[in-house]
Amino acid sequence: MVRTNYSLKRTFFGQLPFGSDLYDGLTQIVQEENISLGRITALGATTSATVAFYSQSEKKYLTLSFSEPMEILSSFGNVSLREGRPFVHVHVVLSDINGKTFSGHLLPGTSLFACEVFIDEFEGEQLVRKYDERTGLFL
Secondary structure: OOOOOOOOEEEEEEOOOOOHHHHHHHHHHHHHOOOOOOOEEEEEEEEEEEEEEEEEEOOOEEEEEEEOOOEEEEEEEEEEOOOOOOEEEEEEEEEEEOOOEEEEEEOOOOOEEEEEEEEEEOOOOOOOOOOOOOOOOEE
């Protein structure tokens, strides 16, 4: 494991608008604020959601879509650089009306009912994603 020390630079806290896309909203914030190293947490509710599961054998994301309202029980991710631009990598845990949970890698297509977001920006050695041949992922 690589160990690097990071210092908290700034913290952003706010709400994303009703009807906005969670992934796109997070991406817009980090790009507008030029955040290239950070941690993201969010909670709230969706009117529809799109997540993915990464198939290790096929080396591709398999998409899961939900057209009903869901609670965002947990959402956690990071900000790094990919191809020279701030890149958002977030996983989310959702719950339906019966309390059944679903989770996965957040994709564009998650429409918000309400959402509160924290983004912590750090100072320190930059994290740069590079394509990893063995996994098929940008790590």
